[in-house]
Amino acid sequence: VFQTMGGGAVTSTSNKFWRTPTKDDMYWQMHIGMAMGVKNFSCWTYYPVINMGDTEEYYHDSTFVNFKGEKNPMYYWMQDIHAEMQSTAKALSWFEFVGASVYTNGTLGDDDYITEAIKQNDALSVSDPVLDKQGALLFTELYDEYHGKKGFWLVNVTDPAENASQTVTATFEGYSYVYVYQNGVAKTIMLDANSTVTFELACGQGVFVIPM
Numbered sequence: 001v002f003q004t005m006g007g008g009a010v011t012s013t014s015n016k017f018w019r020t021p022t023k024d025d026m027y028w029q030m031h032i033g034m035a036m037g038v039k040n041f042s043c044w045t046y047y048p049v050i051n052m053g054d055t056e057e058y059y060h061d062s063t064f065v066n067f068k069g070e071k072n073p074m075y076y077w078m079q080d081i082h083a084e085m086q087s088t089a090k091a092l093s094w095f096e097f098v099g100a101s102v103y104t105n106g107t108l109g110d111d112d113y114i115t116e117a118i119k120q121n122d123a124l125s126v127s128d129p130v131l132d133k134q135g136a137l138l139f140t141e142l143y144d145e146y147h148g149k150k151g152f153w154l155v156n157v158t159d160p161a162e163n164a165s166q167t168v169t170a171t172f173e174g175y176s177y178v179y180v181y182q183n184g185v186a187k188t189i190m191l192d193a194n195s196t197v198t199f200e201l202a203c204g205q206g207v208f209v210i211p212m
Contacts, residue, residue, distance in 0.1 A: 002029050004043045004074055007058035020062040023077040024160035028204030030081055034088065035140045035153035035206060037097030041085075043078070084184030088208055091181060095142035095151045099124055102157070106134030126211075127171040129154060135164045138206075154199060155206035165202045171195055175211035182207045 006020030019025075033041060048060040048067055060066045064075045099121030124141045131137050135158035142151040158164045172178060177190045178197055183205075189197055199207050
């Protein structure tokens, strides 16, 4: 379920706030879901919450539409993201999730929950990817049993608020090239002499890689 609203709840014992999602935040959520092999997505919420409690507040300019039914930026962001998802799904729908690991470079600070929330699987079938700057990378393996092919997701899961782009180098020994889906666009990339390929990933961005 995508978080497509901002707001908060204030009580006598705690203050909890959810920031208004940016387009980068939406990419962050979408790529994590797809990297985990999720095939069904929903959003909360499309229309602003009406029946708010005394301690709740939801920002009517952060959802798809406001109280008047006028389109917010979220509406147009998700049009773009949904189109990219549907394009990638032509390949991804064949694959099932196998395992995941999170790789970090430097100190994440408040983002440590990223590494704590994901069960590490150190037995993924290719070499560990390398990050060039401070941040976190989600690396997952999926398998298409029908075609007998492996697929891999690389997602820059550093908090988009950090604006920390990454240059990620991945190694796929025993393969000649990779078929890549990035932002819904498919392309073939030849591996170099060391069987490596490099991707530039902004926060929240990811690539789905099928070695060939």
